[in-house]
Amino acid sequence: MKVKNFTTVNYVQLSLDSTIREALSAFLHHQVDMGCVTDQDQLLGIVHKYSIYRALLNQSSLDDGIEPLMKTRVITIHKDQTLYEARDKMMEGNVSQAVVLDHQEKIFGIMSKSDLVTSHMTALEHTINRMTSLIENLQESVISVDSSLNVTAYNQTALKLLKIEKQDLQPEHIIRLFPELGKRLSEAIRKGTIIDAKRMTIYNQTVIASFIPIRELNRVSGAMVVLRDVTSYEKIADELETTTHLKQLLDSALELAYDAVIITDNHGKITRTNRGFLNLYQIQTKEEVMGEPLSAIAPEIHTNQTLKNKEKVEGELIEINRKKCIATSMPIYQNGQKIGTIFKIIFQQLDTWRDILLHMEKLESEVSFYRKELMRMSKKSNPFTPIITSNDQMNKVKDEAMIASKSFSNILITGESGTGKELFAEGIHHHSGRKGSFIKVNCAAIPEELLESEFFGYVDGAFTGAKKGGKPGKFELAHKGTLFLDEIGDMPLTLQTKLLRVLQEQEFEKIGATQPTKVDVRILAATNKDLAKLVRNGDFREDLFYRIHVIRLKIPPLREHLDDIPLLCKHFITKINAKTNKTIAGVSPDVIQKFEQYHWPGNIRELENVLERAVHFCPSNWIEPHHLPDELNLLEANQDSHKKRDQPDFDLADKRKKSVHSSEKQAILKALKECGGNRTRTAQLLGVSRTTLYKKLKQYNIQQTLDFTSLS
Structure with missing residues (x-):
C-alpha cells in the first residue's frame, strides 16, 4: 500500500512573510498542528504550533513573522513509497509528522502517526477480509476451535458437508456435535503437532481430515480441521478398478485364443499380444515386443492396408517360419475415431479356423458391448443426450445451452415449431443443478380467464367454486426450480404486467390472499414468434422482453441440419x-x-x-x-x-x-x-x-x- 493513499492533502501553506497570527488562524481553520513554509511551491521548512506557543510565552507578538520559528531540517517522504518505508523513516527521524513530496519535489501533503495507524488498520482489515474470502471459497471444509474446543470459525462448505445450520454450530462444543472430530482436535491441541490424512465417514460421505494446531505467541491456542470430501474420488477409483478388471478379462481372453493375436495403436506399435504370437515368433517374454512396431517384429504381416487405409483385411495367406498362416486385421473405433488395430494370425489347426473366428468374433462383440455400455453410462450424466445430432451448428447450440444452464439468468429459446425447444429447456434445468421441479406452461393452451389462477394459484374461498384448501400456482410449484413458459408470445398483456412484477420482486400474491408469497424461480421462455416485432406493435411489453431476453438460444430448423436426418430416423424408429x-x-x-x-x-x-x-x-x-x-x-x-x-x-x-x-x-x-x-x-x-x-x-x-x- 502506498503513502499517497493515506496522506492528508489538506495542509497549511505559509510563506516567509506570514505572521504568527496568520499561522495560528490557519492552524485553527484546518485543525492541524503544523504548517509548510514554501516559496514558489518549493518547501523551505515547517512551523509547528508548539514553536509558536513557546515564542508567545517568550513575549513574542502575534504580528511577528514566523521565519525565526521555521525548522529547515524536515523529514520528507515520497508519495509512492510504501507505508512500511514511511514508518521506518519517521521512526528514524523521531518525528510524529512528515512532509510528503511528489515527483517534482513539490508538497503533496502531510503524513502523521495517526495516518500511519489508520493505514495499518486498513491493511489489517483487508488482510482479514482476504483470509475470510479465501476460507469461504475453499472447496475443503474448515472449522476452527479454541483451546476449550468451542467453535470459533467455519466456512459455508463445512456447513454443507456436515448438514447443519449456522445457528447449530457456533459456539457449540465440537465434541457434542461430532465426537470423532472433537477427539482428534483435542489431540492436536495437546500434542501441538499436525495430525494429517485421517479417513473418516460423516453422513455416508467419505472425507480425509487434517487436524492443525493454531499457535499464538508461541503457544497453542486452538486447532483447525480441514475436511476434503473424497466420495466422488472413491467412485472414480471404483470405475478405474472396473476398467482394470475389464483389461484383465481382455488379457485372459487373448491368452485363451488358439492362435496369435496382436493389438496395436494407430502408429502400428504393439500394445497387447498373447502367448500364441510369442510362440509363433519364438519370443520369450511380452516385454520384448511391447511398444515395438509390429512391422519390425513381424514383417510378413501387411500392416499398411489397415493402419493407413483403415480397411479390414479378411483371410490373407502368408508364411511365417515355414508355417502357412491366415492373417486377418480389423481397425478399432471409439466414438467414430480409430484408436488401434487387432491382428489375428491363424496357424494351428487351419481346418478349424472357422470355429476360431467365431470365438474371436465373440470377443470382439464383448469388447464392443463393454464400450457401448461405458458410453451409455457416460451419457446418463449429460441431460442433453435426448437431443440427437451430429451437426456442428446444433452441437454449438447444445454447448451454449450447457454453459447458460450454470448461470442464474433467464433464457429465451427461439425457433420454429417442432425444433425441440422443450428438450433444450429440460436439459438446461437438469444441468443447472437447481433442486426444485421443472414446471412447464403452454401460454397458448390455457384460457385467458384461467391464466392468473394457473400461474399464481388461489387461497381457500377466493371465489365461488374454488377448490377447498386452495390451489398452488405454477410459480409456487416451481420454487427453487425452473418455470418453462412455452409460447410466451401468446401471453395476454394483463398477465405480462403481473409476470414482470414477479420477475422483479421474486414474489406474488395468490388470488384472494392478503400476503405476498416469496419464490425463487428461474424463468425459461420459448416462442416461435418474433417478440421484437410484437414489442414494436404493442402486443408485448418491452420491459418484460428485456427481462426474459438476458440469454438467447436460437434453435435452427431441420432444413438447416439435414445431415441429422439419418440419425433422427434411426432414433425415432x-x-x-x-x-x-x-x-x-x-x-x-x-x-x-x-x-x-x-x-x-x-x-x-x-x-x-x-x-x-x-x-x-x-x-x-x-x-x-x-x-x-x-x-x-x-x-x-x-x-x-x-x-x-x-x-x-x-x-x-x-x-x-x-x-x-x-x-x-x-x-x-x-x-x-x-x-x-x-x-x-x-x-x-x-x-x-x-x-x-x-x-x-x-x-x-x-x-x-x-x-x-x-x-x-
Whole structure:
C-alpha cells in the first residue's frame, strides 16, 4: 500500500512573510498542528504550533513573522513509497509528522502517526477480509476451535458437508456435535503437532481430515480441521478398478485364443499380444515386443492396408517360419475415431479356423458391448443426450445451452415449431443443478380467464367454486426450480404486467390472499414468434422482453441440419418400435434422399409423425418411399398417371412386393460390404437377428466370392 493513499492533502501553506497570527488562524481553520513554509511551491521548512506557543510565552507578538520559528531540517517522504518505508523513516527521524513530496519535489501533503495507524488498520482489515474470502471459497471444509474446543470459525462448505445450520454450530462444543472430530482436535491441541490424512465417514460421505494446531505467541491456542470430501474420488477409483478388471478379462481372453493375436495403436506399435504370437515368433517374454512396431517384429504381416487405409483385411495367406498362416486385421473405433488395430494370425489347426473366428468374433462383440455400455453410462450424466445430432451448428447450440444452464439468468429459446425447444429447456434445468421441479406452461393452451389462477394459484374461498384448501400456482410449484413458459408470445398483456412484477420482486400474491408469497424461480421462455416485432406493435411489453431476453438460444430448423436426418430416423424408429412392438429395421436410402430434399415446415416433430405413420403402414422390415404420405409429395410424380383404371389390384401389390424385395436385397448387400462380411455385425447394423439374416441370405441367394453379390 502506498503513502499517497493515506496522506492528508489538506495542509497549511505559509510563506516567509506570514505572521504568527496568520499561522495560528490557519492552524485553527484546518485543525492541524503544523504548517509548510514554501516559496514558489518549493518547501523551505515547517512551523509547528508548539514553536509558536513557546515564542508567545517568550513575549513574542502575534504580528511577528514566523521565519525565526521555521525548522529547515524536515523529514520528507515520497508519495509512492510504501507505508512500511514511511514508518521506518519517521521512526528514524523521531518525528510524529512528515512532509510528503511528489515527483517534482513539490508538497503533496502531510503524513502523521495517526495516518500511519489508520493505514495499518486498513491493511489489517483487508488482510482479514482476504483470509475470510479465501476460507469461504475453499472447496475443503474448515472449522476452527479454541483451546476449550468451542467453535470459533467455519466456512459455508463445512456447513454443507456436515448438514447443519449456522445457528447449530457456533459456539457449540465440537465434541457434542461430532465426537470423532472433537477427539482428534483435542489431540492436536495437546500434542501441538499436525495430525494429517485421517479417513473418516460423516453422513455416508467419505472425507480425509487434517487436524492443525493454531499457535499464538508461541503457544497453542486452538486447532483447525480441514475436511476434503473424497466420495466422488472413491467412485472414480471404483470405475478405474472396473476398467482394470475389464483389461484383465481382455488379457485372459487373448491368452485363451488358439492362435496369435496382436493389438496395436494407430502408429502400428504393439500394445497387447498373447502367448500364441510369442510362440509363433519364438519370443520369450511380452516385454520384448511391447511398444515395438509390429512391422519390425513381424514383417510378413501387411500392416499398411489397415493402419493407413483403415480397411479390414479378411483371410490373407502368408508364411511365417515355414508355417502357412491366415492373417486377418480389423481397425478399432471409439466414438467414430480409430484408436488401434487387432491382428489375428491363424496357424494351428487351419481346418478349424472357422470355429476360431467365431470365438474371436465373440470377443470382439464383448469388447464392443463393454464400450457401448461405458458410453451409455457416460451419457446418463449429460441431460442433453435426448437431443440427437451430429451437426456442428446444433452441437454449438447444445454447448451454449450447457454453459447458460450454470448461470442464474433467464433464457429465451427461439425457433420454429417442432425444433425441440422443450428438450433444450429440460436439459438446461437438469444441468443447472437447481433442486426444485421443472414446471412447464403452454401460454397458448390455457384460457385467458384461467391464466392468473394457473400461474399464481388461489387461497381457500377466493371465489365461488374454488377448490377447498386452495390451489398452488405454477410459480409456487416451481420454487427453487425452473418455470418453462412455452409460447410466451401468446401471453395476454394483463398477465405480462403481473409476470414482470414477479420477475422483479421474486414474489406474488395468490388470488384472494392478503400476503405476498416469496419464490425463487428461474424463468425459461420459448416462442416461435418474433417478440421484437410484437414489442414494436404493442402486443408485448418491452420491459418484460428485456427481462426474459438476458440469454438467447436460437434453435435452427431441420432444413438447416439435414445431415441429422439419418440419425433422427434411426432414433425415432427405435422409439416407435418399442411402442408398437414392430421390428422395422430402418428406412431405405431412397427415403433418406427424399427426406433430404423436403422443406420440413413442421421440423423434427413432422419427421417423427411421418415415420410413425410409415411404420404402421409398412409390411416389411424397411420403409420405402411408397410407405410415405402423399401430402409430402414424396411419391413418384407419374405414379398415378401411368396406372390404368382397369388394372387389377394384385398387379400393383405384386410390383410393390418386388420393389420391397429388391430394396431389402440391396440393403443386405450394402451392409455386408460395410461390415466386411461379418454376419454378426451385419445383423446388428440391419437390426435383425443372425437367424433372420441367414434366412434372407438364402432367400436372395447371396454368396461370398471375392466380394458379396447376389446370384439371382
